Amino acid sequence: MFSIVVHGGAGPKRDQESGDAARASCLAAAERGAAILSAGGSALDAVEAAARWLEDDPLFNAGLGAVLNADGEVELDASVMNGETLEAGAVAVVKTVKNPISLARLVMEKSPHVLLVGEGADAFARAQGVPAIAPGSLVTPLQRQRWLERTGATHGTIGAVAVDQRGQVAAATSTGGTAGKLKGRVGDSPLIGAGTVADSRWAAASSTGLGEFIIRVGLARAVLEGVRRGAALNLACEEAIAELKRIGGDGGLIAVTPSGGVGWAFCSERMAGAFVKSTGERGTFFD
Numbered sequence: 001m002f003s004i005v006v007h008g009g010a011g012p013k014r015d016q017e018s019g020d021a022a023r024a025s026c027l028a029a030a031e032r033g034a035a036i037l038s039a040g041g042s043a044l045d046a047v048e049a050a051a052r053w054l055e056d057d058p059l060f061n062a063g064l065g066a067v068l069n070a071d072g073e074v075e076l077d078a079s080v081m082n083g084e085t086l087e088a089g090a091v092a093v094v095k096t097v098k099n100p101i102s103l104a105r106l107v108m109e110k111s112p113h114v115l116l117v118g119e120g121a122d123a124f125a126r127a128q129g130v131p132a133i134a135p136g137s138l139v140t141p142l143q144r145q146r147w148l149e150r151t152g153a154t155h156g157t158i159g160a161v162a163v164d165q166r167g168q169v170a171a172a173t174s175t176g177g178t179a180g181k182l183k184g185r186v187g188d189s190p191l192i193g194a195g196t197v198a199d200s201r202w203a204a205a206s207s208t209g210l211g212e213f214i215i216r217v218g219l220a221r222a223v224l225e226g227v228r229r230g231a232a233l234n235l236a237c238e239e240a241i242a243e244l245k246r247i248g249g250d251g252g253l254i255a256v257t258p259s260g261g262v263g264w265a266f267c268s269e270r271m272a273g274a275f276v277k278s279t280g281e282r283g284t285f286f287d
């Protein structure tokens with residue numbers, strides 16, 4: 001038994017064409033993770049592989065194609081959590097790394113810390129042998145144009161949650177944050193409990209939407225707490241989103257349980273995503 005769910009961000013509706021492309025890419029990412037899980041690989045490896053796929057796709061606001069901050073720069077946030085050990089790693093305000101999700105994993109595995117930010121995170125990447133990308137190389141013409149026109153209301157953060165054949169769960173989240181954000185702003189995505197959570201006793205979850213609200217309700221952990229209290233996964237997801245909505249937030253989340261259950265909920269106009277289960281069930285969701 002295994003399951004994986006990925007999301008490509010909650011937010012305003014995309015047009016039909018880019019919505020279809022986002023869904024297809026989410027399914028491809030989920031299939032990539034599922035191939036690892038089906039070969040007996042770990043949930044952690046699966047969510048990292050799925051997240052890297054989506055970071056590399058310029059359709060999403062993570063890695064290549066991330067939104068620009070107020071100064072016209074890319075500043076990336078990401079986090080990962082291993083539900084087997086409750087170890088976690090995260091980076092924020094990173095500028096020189098192509099795949100911040102893998103840097104977050106290095107923080108988890110090769111440092112005594114959970115969260116590194118800014119220059120320190122970029123320096124840690126170099127110390128770990130992660131090549132520096134040229135400044136500006138993650139900036140796509142579309143995001144540059146949106147920045148020039150100040151029309152960047154896009155979401156498109158990415159995330160993945162999985163349970164492996166051993167019943168262990170993991171979660172990963174990666175983003176460029178919100179368009180036009182102040183330099184140095186950190187959202188929910190690199191914060192354990194807000195953007196990402198995994199505990200193999202209960203669930204794993206990844207959030208998307210306006211981080212300023214998600215942080216305040218601890219959105220990912222709210223799902224885990226719902227499951228811990230005995231709620232069915234989809235109810236736990238809905239209740240967490242209801243709380244986000246109650247304080248005026250906008251967003252969504254995906255989740256899995258150690259027994260292979262998959263769930264998602266959102267209160268924004270749409271949330272792109274996909275899932276694959278060992279039973280052969282697979283599909284996409286858009287809105």
Ligand code: ASP
Pocket residue numbers: 009010011154155156157175176177178186187188189207208209210211212214
């Ligand atoms: N949660 C992300 C942030 O606030 C943005 C998003 O999910 O669209 O940084």
